[in-house]
Amino acid sequence: MVIQSGRPDRFAQVPSAPGAVIETADAFVLVGGVSTAAVAKATGTLCRLSLGGVEILDGNAAAGPRLAAVRAFTDNDVGLGPWASIRAPFYESGLTQMSYRPVKVVCDGSSVVSVVRAEGAKGLGWLHERRWRLGADGALTVSHALTPRGALPPLPRLGTDWRLSGLLDRVRWFGRGPGENYPDRCSASFLGVYASTVDGLAVDYVRPQDNGVRSDVRWVELTDSDGRGVRFAASAPFAFRAHRQAWEDVEFARHRKGEERRRQAMPRRCEIRFSLDVAERGLGNASCGPMTAPEHCVDAGPRVWTERLAPTKGNESGEPAPPTPMR
Secondary structure (H helix, E strand, O other): OEEEEOOOOOOOOOOOOEOEEEEOOOEEEEEEOOEEEEEEOOOOOEEEEEEOOEEOEOOOOOOOOEEEOOOOOOHHHHOOOOOOOOHHHHHHHOOOOOEEEEEEEEEEOOEEEEEEEEEOOOOOEEEEEEEEEEEOOOOEEEEEEEEEEOOOOOEOEEEEEEEEOOOOOEEEEEEEEOOOOEOOEOOOOEEEEEEEEHHHHOOOOOOOOOOOOEEEEEEEEEEOOOOOEEEEEEEEEEEEEEEOOOHHHHHOOEOOOOOOOOEOOOOOOOOEEEEEEEEEOOOOOOOOOOOOOHHHOEOOOOEEEEEEEEEOOOOOOOOOOOOOOOO
C-alpha cells in the first residue's frame, strides 16, 4: 500500500543526550528514557532491547544483531554456462557457517564498546567493532566499523541480521516500493512511504530463492497491531528484508543441479528474521546472460556506518501511523 511519495524527513538524526550504563555480572545495561538495551559480555551483542516499553527482540540467545553477508542465492547468483557463479566461491569460503567470538566488551563513558571476531568456518571474516549508545530520548545508536580478515570472495550482501519479536509484523518504510526491488532492478520502484505486512513483503518464486528486498531505504518501522515497535534508520540509504523464514530455510527448500526436482515446504518461524544491509548485490542476468554489473557488486573492504533504533509512538486504530508531512 502506498501512503505517500516524496521526501518526508531525513534518514539519520542526531541522538539526544546519553543515558546511563549499569554493569551487571553478565551484561552492560544501557538505560535512557523508557528504553533499555543490554549488551551481553558473552556475545558482544544485544541480549535484550526494550524501546518505549516494547520488547523488540525475539528473546532467543542469538536474537541480537550479528554481522552477515549471506542470502538465499538467486538463480542469477548461481549462474549458467560461461557466466560465473558467486554461490560456489561463497560456499567454499566458509562464510555460510559463521561464528562470533567477542574480543572486548567494555564500558566507555556513556557508551558500551564491543569488538567481535565474525569468522566463517575457514577463518575468513571481519573484526567487527560496535559502539552502543542509548539517548535520553530512548533511541539506541550503534556505530559500526569493519576490518576484513583474509581474502574474502564477492559478497551477496553485507549488513546485520536480527531476530525480532513475532508481534512486530506491520511494516512501514520510506524508500523504493511498493514491490520487491534490488539495486539494479529498481527504476520502476519509486521513492515514497509504503506499508505492508511481513507476509506481504515476500515473493513466492517457483524456485525458492532470496526475495522481498526493498532498497534505497531511509527508514523502516516494524510495529505491532497498535503501531508500537521500532524504527530503523542509518547514516546512508540501506536495503532491508523481513521474513518468517531464515535464509537457510529458503536456500535448502530447492533441489541442486543433478538432484531430483523438489520444492519442500518452508517452515514458518515464530520470530521475524530482519536484515538491515548497508550493501546489497544486484541481481544481474547470469542465469541467461552477463553477471551483475561492477557498480552493483559488493566488496568486502573496510566499512563504517551507523544505525539508529527509535521507539515508534503507536496509534489507537491499529493502522500504520500517519506519514510525516512532505517538506
